[in-house]
Amino acid sequence: ESPSLGIMDSRSVKTSHHVDSDRGIDGNKKTKGRKEHIIVDTLGLPLAIAIHEANLHDSKGAPQAI
Structure with a gap:
């Protein structure tokens, strides 16, 4: 139905x-x-x-994924 929990991670490529x-x-x-x-x-x-570009900090890029 709807997820109860989400897990976020980032990686540089x-x-x-x-x-x-x-x-x-x-x-x-x-x-x-x-x-x-x-x-x-x-x-x-x-x-x-x-x-995003790799120089974007996680605290700035993570909210854009939501």
Whole structure:
């Protein structure tokens, strides 16, 4: 019916320098590319996904996934 709980995580993913879309540098992981914020339910099924440039802090990018 409706999920009772959601779990959020993020990861930084390297991208090619040939990609024309938004890229950034994650300062903590030293990764050039994009950051994914993913929300899953208790069964592990995705509820929401947001993709940003990697230099966006989790506290700013996570609310955009909701």
